[in-house]
Amino acid sequence: MTTPDGFGADAATAQPPWGFPQSGALPMPETLPLPAALAHLAGGPRYWLPEQPDQATAAVAPAAVSPATAPPAVTPPTAPTAPTAPPTSPPSGFDVEAVRRDFPQLHREVNGRPLVWLDNGATTLKPRQVVEAVGEHYAMGSSNVHRGAHTLAKQATQVYEEGRQAAAELLGTPDQGEIVFVRGTTEAVNLVAQSWGRSNLGVGDEILVSAAEHHSNLVPWQLIAAERRARIRPIPLLPDGQLDQDAYRDLLGSRTRMVALTHASNVLGTVPPVAEMTALAHRYGAKVMVDGAQAVSHFPVDVTALDADFYAFSGHKIFAPTGIGVLFGKRELLEAMPPWQGGGNMIDSVGFEETTYAPIPHRLEAGTGHIAGVAGLRAALQYLAALDREAATAYEEQLTAYAMGMLATVPGLRLIGTAPGKIGVLTFLLAGADPMALAGALDQQGIAVRAGHHCAQPALAAFGLQAAVRASLALYNTVEDVNTLVAALQDVQARSAPTAG
Ligand code: PMP
Secondary structure (H helix, E strand, C coil): CECCCCCECCCCCCCCCCCCCCCCCCCCHHHCCCCHHHHHHHCCCCCCCCCCCCHHHHHHCCCCCCCCCCCCCCCCCCCCCCCCCCCCCCCCCCCHHHHHHCCHHHHCEECCEECEECECCCCCCCCHHHHHHHHHHHHHCCCCCCCCCCHHHHHHHHHHHHHHHHHHHHHCCCCHHHEEEECCHHHHHHHHHHHHHHHHCCCCCEEEEECCCCHHHCHHHHHHHHHHCCEEEEECECCCCCECHHHHHHHCCCCEEEEEEECCCCCCCCCCCHHHHHHHHHHCCCEEEEECCCCCCCCCCCHHHHCCCEEEEEHHHCCCCCCCEEEEECHHHHHHCCCCCCCCCCEEEECCCCEEECCCCHHHCCCCCCHHHHHHHHHHHHHHHCCCHHHHHHHHHHHHHHHHHHHCCCCCEEEECCCCCCCCEEEEEECCCCHHHHHHHHHHCCEECEEECCCCHHHHHHCCCCCEEEEECCCCCCHHHHHHHHHHHHHHHHHHHHHHC
């Protein structure tokens, strides 16, 4: 079934309690076929080709795109074909080209086209400084940390602890003991849920979780809630993607122990008023776990100003390697938390009669950490600190406004999440287009976007959706990137127009 605006309707999509009434039905993408006009775009090779394949890679790489099978060049974006607000002027005041020169991957081709990386919500690209720091650790500085009297152990330990210091500075705490290295945001939330949660949650206690959360700030709470017989209560969304503050105030109560809040939604782009919500939670004696995975690379964060109890981020979303992340916790909370994993590095003394533990943060860091990852994280945070972050944030804000204006010119495009002050996460549907097929078609043009549920199924469900396409910006994206995306979408739309009616 297709609604007058071209979007499919599905009666099976009942609104969840944290959702809101829809003015018009939104599509259930799984039920929509790939429009014939898209099929030719999606038919090309699936894998990227190195820019200059050498002997070794040429042997395994798929055949080059021949002119006959290459997707047609897209036309530049045309004037708006639908009545929309005019795009804001292109951003200025930030030397994006200088930044771009530091990111080698931005200068490669994919499917015969210059790469347009708009999948920053999934992971960010790495500047050469980060790649070099990781390479240098493995090539010349390999050693374990915090043990051994030799020179390389001392050097590795110094880099490791400087990484901790850089993370403390990024988050605005003067206390490095409050910085725990973890694998990423997911592990950080699991640590808090398993350690703090197990010793602080009881029968009937309540954990408020915003409906905008990534699964990693929801499922760990569900696991511990089931164990402790506590209850999860969703904070609902408003139609533009903001958190419903009236509902939040109503949900808070004497049973509230924890509030799980994103600092920037990975699917809606919403930046909730975390400081205000935290102050409210504290009035009820509740703690607040802030998921900063999407926030830290987009705007400066200050956990002291937020008064956050816990704050997590993943290195790979802030230009650092995968497998390393940070949990901030207030000292008094971390000190009161029991170890969640046991092993080396986290003990003071071990005996069969009694084992005592190291002070924080080491007590919560069992086993050998991701030392090369910390070297890369340190390099990434140093790289970021050397930029004018205010100018970078302003640039991203302007680029986001420009992108939203430009996307609004694409006929049949529907943006999900329009909260004021949102980050450059642009989740959308295109009338008549299956999100996965659309992402595949864009990939053939060298444009990397993500399609699916974005690990935030409740957030999409609040909009009656199971999947959508997401283009997510970073500080190295440009007006040209946005124009290329918009041109490709217009192209897809133009090709499908004759079959749509
Ligand atoms: N929270 C948010 C908002 C995210 O976007 C992500 C990653 N998509 C995560 C948490 C999980 O991060 P990681 O997989 O690095 O642990």
